[in-house]
Amino acid sequence: MESALTYFSQAAKSSAALKFLLKAFERSNAPKTALGLFIAYYLIKYRDNVVGTRRTNLPGPRGLPLIGNLILFLRVPMTQISQLHDRFHEKYGETWTTNFWAYEKGFTLQESMADLLGQGIFGADGDLWKWQRKLASHIFNVKAFRDYTSNVFVKETQIVSDYFDTIAERGTAVDVHDVLLRFTLDGFGEVSFGQSFGCLDNPEGEVDFAVAFDRLNAIVSERLFKGPWKIVEWLDGTSKIVAKDKKTVTDFALNIIRTRRQEGYHRPQKDLLQLFMDLKSENGEPLSDDMLKDSILNFIIAGRDTTAQALSWMFYLIHRDQSDKNIARKLREEIDEIIGDSEPTYETTKKMKYAEAWLSTLVVLALISLRLYPSVPRNMKECVEDDVLPNGVEIKKGEFFQWSPWTMGRDTRVWGPDAKEFNPDRWLTGDKASPFKFPAFHAGPRTCLGMQFATAEAMTFIAMMFRRFTFELVDPVNEPGYASGLTLPIAAGLPIRVHRRQLDQDTTAIAL
Numbered sequence: 001m002e003s004a005l006t007y008f009s010q011a012a013k014s015s016a017a018l019k020f021l022l023k024a025f026e027r028s029n030a031p032k033t034a035l036g037l038f039i040a041y042y043l044i045k046y047r048d049n050v051v052g053t054r055r056t057n058l059p060g061p062r063g064l065p066l067i068g069n070l071i072l073f074l075r076v077p078m079t080q081i082s083q084l085h086d087r088f089h090e091k092y093g094e095t096w097t098t099n100f101w102a103y104e105k106g107f108t109l110q111e112s113m114a115d116l117l118g119q120g121i122f123g124a125d126g127d128l129w130k131w132q133r134k135l136a137s138h139i140f141n142v143k144a145f146r147d148y149t150s151n152v153f154v155k156e157t158q159i160v161s162d163y164f165d166t167i168a169e170r171g172t173a174v175d176v177h178d179v180l181l182r183f184t185l186d187g188f189g190e191v192s193f194g195q196s197f198g199c200l201d202n203p204e205g206e207v208d209f210a211v212a213f214d215r216l217n218a219i220v221s222e223r224l225f226k227g228p229w230k231i232v233e234w235l236d237g238t239s240k241i242v243a244k245d246k247k248t249v250t251d252f253a254l255n256i257i258r259t260r261r262q263e264g265y266h267r268p269q270k271d272l273l274q275l276f277m278d279l280k281s282e283n284g285e286p287l288s289d290d291m292l293k294d295s296i297l298n299f300i301i302a303g304r305d306t307t308a309q310a311l312s313w314m315f316y317l318i319h320r321d322q323s324d325k326n327i328a329r330k331l332r333e334e335i336d337e338i339i340g341d342s343e344p345t346y347e348t349t350k351k352m353k354y355a356e357a358w359l360s361t362l363v364v365l366a367l368i369s370l371r372l373y374p375s376v377p378r379n380m381k382e383c384v385e386d387d388v389l390p391n392g393v394e395i396k397k398g399e400f401f402q403w404s405p406w407t408m409g410r411d412t413r414v415w416g417p418d419a420k421e422f423n424p425d426r427w428l429t430g431d432k433a434s435p436f437k438f439p440a441f442h443a444g445p446r447t448c449l450g451m452q453f454a455t456a457e458a459m460t461f462i463a464m465m466f467r468r469f470t471f472e473l474v475d476p477v478n479e480p481g482y483a484s485g486l487t488l489p490i491a492a493g494l495p496i497r498v499h500r501r502q503l504d505q506d507t508t509a510i511a512l
């Protein structure tokens with residue numbers, strides 16, 4: 001009790017003293033001086049970088065006080081960001097930096113992508129990542145379920161082939177990029193979730209899921225370049241679009257789960273969905289529908305977008321005016337050798353899979369388009385432990401760094417003076433490129449799980465299409481632009497004309 005009284009009287013005294021001091025402080029110019037000093041300190045400390053970030057001596061564009069390079073990035077359209085990386089790389093050398101990422105103030109990649117990726121494998125770290133990767137690795141190798149997967153690829157390609165036949169008959173153009181996105185979505189749905197989504201049933205009709213999915217993908221991919229994106233999206237109304245699109249894609253995924261529960265699963269080998277649905281936690285609990293939904297959406301982005309885009313850019317590279325016409329001719333010769341005059345069937349494509357030279361040529365073609373047009377054109381990671389890069393650059397815990405497979409694939413220091421040329425022969429000689437030199441499928445423990453799957457799917461499509469048709473770009477001169485996204489969609493699609501192949505015309509311009 002006594003000590004409490006002592007405390008209160010001392011507190012009263014000290015509060016009187018405090019009031020006196022405050023009054024004296026107010027009468028003087030001290031508040032202004034303190035504020036001025038405070039601002040000056042911040043302006044000097046963060047003279048060209050974002051508040052809260054470390055100044056480095058790395059070469060890079062000089063930033064503004066307190067906001068670093070935020071304005072620079074805000075002014076660059078998202079559809080030019082890889083070209084900006086090229087310019088920085090050219091100007092500042094092999095390692096360059098901006099403090100832009102640190103401006104995010106607690107944003108993380110996961111937070112910004114959560115509306116699309118949730119807790120799925122692409123945004124996950126630590127144990128959440130490990131178990132998803134382990135589970136999925138049982139399924140994403142061609143060996144594990146080769147026969148079934150190959151059948152699906154052949155079946156879906158046949159649908160495209162029949163559609164292209166009507167296009168050739170009509171003599172109109174078709175957007176091959178759109179067709180490929182339908183093809184990979186239907187195929188992936190059938191292989192991984194046991195149901196084709198029927199996008200190719202009506203190849204000219206709109207697919208609500210795809211529209212919402214692509215828009216959401218573009219929105220989340222732009223967030224890191226927007227600064228305080230939650231506020232920006234709330235102010236410009238994007239948050240309403242996000243809510244609507246999120247509902248569409250969520251309903252789509254939940255419907256896949258519902259269908260499986262209603263219809264059960266009857267195949268001898270589990271598909272991806274069944275693996276996830278059968279998983280139990282330590283206390284016997286199955287995964288929540290929310291987690292199942294996240295897994296479905298993550299695998300759709302992996303299985304649909306990447307392969308469709310790689311094939312689309314390949315169509316462009318092979319058929320544009322400046323490309324060597326022998327590339328398509330050589331490709332057809334190899335396909336003819338394996339398939340002969342017969343229509344492609346499961347058996348023939350199965351045979352093709354073992355044709356080493358043919359396979360390597362096709363892989364080469366797929367790879368070459370990925371070098372110049374990587375499906376994942378830029379990537380970033382947060383540093384969780386202080387590190388020094390091989391060139392001596394220090395990265396501190398909590399900092400972000402980014403790399404650009406797009407820029408690396410075009411770098412003359414890495415690929416020689418003809419780096420920007422489309423030359424498949426480069427891959428036929430010499431050693432296979434290390435994934436660290438050619439990171440289109442990532443490298444290390446997070447390497448793409450679907451590389452074989454994508455290769456098999458691409459091979460089937462290319463073989464069956466080039467066997468039967470020749471193609472002509474509607475615009476063979478101008479390079480198509482890419483759209484915003486986590487991957488590399490062609491902004492305005494890729495319109496092509498399709499011609500039924502006439503074997504004796506292979507050397508003409510149209511037959512390519």
Ligand code: HEM
Pocket residue numbers: 121122133136140302303304306307310370374375376379439440441442445446447448449450451453454
């Ligand atoms: C041309 C086609 C493809 C390309 C270029 C590609 C590229 C990539 C890249 C760059 C990553 C790393 C992304 C990151 O930073 O997190 C990745 C991861 C992944 N890919 Fe692919 N991918 C392709 C096709 C596929 C397909 C068809 C599947 C599934 C069937 C697939 C499944 C995955 C999965 C599950 C991961 C996550 C791996 C992990 O985080 O551990 N990919 N892919």
